Amino acid sequence: MLSAGLGTILWTSIAFLIVLGLLKKMAWKPILKSLKDREDFISDSLKSAENANAQLSQLKADNEKLLAEARVEREKMLKEAKEIGEDIVAKARKAAIEEEQRIMNKAKQEIENEKTAAIAELKVQVVSLSIKMAETVLKKEFENKDMQMKLVEENLKSASLN
Amino acid sequence: MASNLKLAEKQNFTLNMHFKRNIGFVLFTLFSFVSFASHDSVSHETAAVEAHSTENSHEQNHEQKFDAGEMIIHHITDAHEIHFFTLNEGTPAEKHFSIYLPVIIKDENGFHFFSASHFYHNKKNAEVNGKHVHYYEHDGFILSGEKIYKAEGEEKVTFNEKGEVANASVLDLSPTKSVVGLFITALILILLFGAAARKYRKNPNAAPSGVQGLLETLVIFIRDEVVIPSIGHKHASRFMPFCLTTFFFIWIANILGMIPFIGGFNIMGTLGVTIVLATIVFIMTTINGKPYYWTHILWPHGVPLPIKFILVPIEIIGIFMKPLVLMIRLTANMTAGHIIFLALTSLVFIFGQSSAVAGYGVGVGSLAFMIFMYFIELLVAFLQAYVFTLLAASYFGSALEEPHH
Numbered sequence: 001m002l003s004a005g006l007g008t009i010l011w012t013s014i015a016f017l018i019v020l021g022l023l024k025k026m027a028w029k030p031i032l033k034s035l036k037d038r039e040d041f042i043s044d045s046l047k048s049a050e051n052a053n054a055q056l057s058q059l060k061a062d063n064e065k066l067l068a069e070a071r072v073e074r075e076k077m078l079k080e081a082k083e084i085g086e087d088i089v090a091k092a093r094k095a096a097i098e099e100e101q102r103i104m105n106k107a108k109q110e111i112e113n114e115k116t117a118a119i120a121e122l123k124v125q126v127v128s129l130s131i132k133m134a135e136t137v138l139k140k141e142f143e144n145k146d147m148q149m150k151l152v153e154e155n156l157k158s159a160s161l162n
Numbered sequence: 163m164a165s166n167l168k169l170a171e172k173q174n175f176t177l178n179m180h181f182k183r184n185i186g187f188v189l190f191t192l193f194s195f196v197s198f199a200s201h202d203s204v205s206h207e208t209a210a211v212e213a214h215s216t217e218n219s220h221e222q223n224h225e226q227k228f229d230a231g232e233m234i235i236h237h238i239t240d241a242h243e244i245h246f247f248t249l250n251e252g253t254p255a256e257k258h259f260s261i262y263l264p265v266i267i268k269d270e271n272g273f274h275f276f277s278a279s280h281f282y283h284n285k286k287n288a289e290v291n292g293k294h295v296h297y298y299e300h301d302g303f304i305l306s307g308e309k310i311y312k313a314e315g316e317e318k319v320t321f322n323e324k325g326e327v328a329n330a331s332v333l334d335l336s337p338t339k340s341v342v343g344l345f346i347t348a349l350i351l352i353l354l355f356g357a358a359a360r361k362y363r364k365n366p367n368a369a370p371s372g373v374q375g376l377l378e379t380l381v382i383f384i385r386d387e388v389v390i391p392s393i394g395h396k397h398a399s400r401f402m403p404f405c406l407t408t409f410f411f412i413w414i415a416n417i418l419g420m421i422p423f424i425g426g427f428n429i430m431g432t433l434g435v436t437i438v439l440a441t442i443v444f445i446m447t448t449i450n451g452k453p454y455y456w457t458h459i460l461w462p463h464g465v466p467l468p469i470k471f472i473l474v475p476i477e478i479i480g481i482f483m484k485p486l487v488l489m490i491r492l493t494a495n496m497t498a499g500h501i502i503f504l505a506l507t508s509l510v511f512i513f514g515q516s517s518a519v520a521g522y523g524v525g526v527g528s529l530a531f532m533i534f535m536y537f538i539e540l541l542v543a544f545l546q547a548y549v550f551t552l553l554a555a556s557y558f559g560s561a562l563e564e565p566h567h
Contacts, residue, residue, distance in 0.1 A: 005309075007266065007334045008240060008434025011341040016438055019348040019411065024403035027355035031381060032402060034362035041367055 228515055230508035238500050240338045240432045241308050242278035244425035258282070261425075263342060267303065267310055268333040274301070278336070281305040290325040297327060310334045340435055343427035347415045355410075384409050384551060392555035397562050401555065404446065408439060409551040416496060416543030420536070430546070431497035433489070440489035443554045444482070451561045458563075488553055495546050499539045506532050 242263050249257040262279035281298035288295050297306035297319060304311040304319050304327055311329035313319060322328040337345075358374045370378045389405050390398045415429040429435055457463070459477040462470065506528045514521025 005240065005334050005336075005338065005434050007336045008338055008341055008432060009438055010335055011337050012344055012435045012438040015341070015344045015348050016407075016411065016442070019351055020403065020407045022352055023355055023407050026352075027359040028403045028406055030359045030362050031355070031378075032385070032399070034366040035378070035382065035385075038367055 228508070228511045230505065230512060233508060234501055234504040237426055237504055238428050238431055238497050239308050240340045240428070240434065242305065242336055242338055243282055244339050244342060246423060246425055261342075263337055263339065265310070266335040266337070268335060269312060274303070276301065278305075286319075288319070288321070290321040291323060293325045295321065295325045303332065304329055308338075310336075338432075338434075339425060339427065340429045340432040343415060343418055343425075343429040344435060346427075347411060347418055347429065350414050350418075351407075351410055380410075381406060388548070388552050389555050392552065392559040393562060394559065397558075401446075401558050404442070405551050405555055408554060409547050411547075412439075412492065412550055413544055413547035416547060417540075419496065419500065420539060420543060426500070428497060428500050430492050431494075431500060433493050436489040436493045439492075439550070440485035443488060443557060444485040446554075447485070447557045447561045448481070450558060452563065454563055454565045455561045484553075484557055488550060492546055492550050495542060499535075499542055502535055503532060503539075506535065 242265060244261040244263065246259040246261075248259070249255075260279075260282070262277050262282060265274070265276050265278050265281070267274045280300040281303075284299050286297055286299055288297070295306075297304055299305070299313060299318060302313045304313050306319075306327040309327070309331060311319075311327050311331050314329055320328045354373065354377065358377050361368075361371070361374050384406055385398070385402060388409075389402055393401055412430055415427070415435075418424075419427040419429055419431070421427075459481065460474060462473055462477070465473060509528050510521055510525040513524040
């Protein structure tokens, strides 16, 4: 019962080797290859998905960083603008004050000058009027001798030499 | 390993026990429960199945006594026919439904071809030392115990004192039942994997569907759990075709042996089949042996010289023992499974002989136990294929092992 017949051995060898050869060529190679390909495909896909994810998060981080930078920049710009604005206003105010001062000074000067000129004019006018009046008075006074004498006397009286 | 060997020993013991009994002639298939119940059903002859009646007066035994040992041995032995069932057993209208396989034998006159039906239609009975024996005879050849001998002299057949045929045996190259089972397995494998491979070629990146899904799971299992861990990534792809083929070959053949009414194949329980697988494993291991493997066997490092004298012969024996154990384990396990089924079936008949009620009573228990065993055997069918592949892969792995520093 447990004897190995030569016929069985022969036929088994033939059958097994044929099946081995056939399956190797038409089944195992394509099946193992596509299994490998599919596994590679899946692992590649997973890897690339991971990469994409990493890139995405990198991008997100970059964006955030950019956003933060932009915010800082804005802040800075606003601050600078404010400073510049304030500066401009301050400068403008200072300039305005200076100009006002200058104009005021100039006006004062001019007023002073005008005043001086007016006073000088007035003086001249007053002097000439006085002279005219004095002339007129003198002309009238000195028509009469007595009167002349009287005046001298009076002046002399007031100009007593004590 | 140790428990496996123990198991094999136990099974061999069981086999030997059944060897000893050798009277009577009762035929029924591996799972003949149904045929037992419908004993008187009308026979149909189909084109594929040839039926013949054995009405010869000398045909039947003097007493119809059921011999479980004879029946079991008959069913687990490879045969020159594929026997499906027998109708009207033990009556003159007895009919055997079988496919008779071609007989190819070679003697000093050259090759002889004929159908085994010539043998099975010409049954002879004899008495040797009070023991009843039977054999078949055709055209100068004797078939006894599925072995073919040359007929000699007037008597044609001579027996030794044990009742075994003592004639000179001839070279038997017949495709036997196991060979036919093997070819069916081969066909199933080619069709199954051809279809699966076509799917892969057509749609390489699609999710597997149908039978492809089951096969893929197993292919990946063999690759990732058996071949790569045993052999390593570097050489694994070279051994994948052999390991995959061996695994599926053994598994499908084992499953085929569990299908009732197709002749009760016991393919992997046939030594002629497993010896081929074991020999291929042996050849592959030997030709792939790296220098490290051979030095490990022939001159192991770090072992004192006296120990070497003990160790080296053991290692050399081990080279041959490993595939031998592989072969015996598979054969014994598969045969044991078949014996359990047959023994459980026999129980019904043994009790049935004393009374029909006892037969049916025991039948219920037997049936329940057989259903349980069926599930166990389904597991064993897979397990033995897995174990064979795993061990073969580990032998290849050890042959290819690189010195690790």
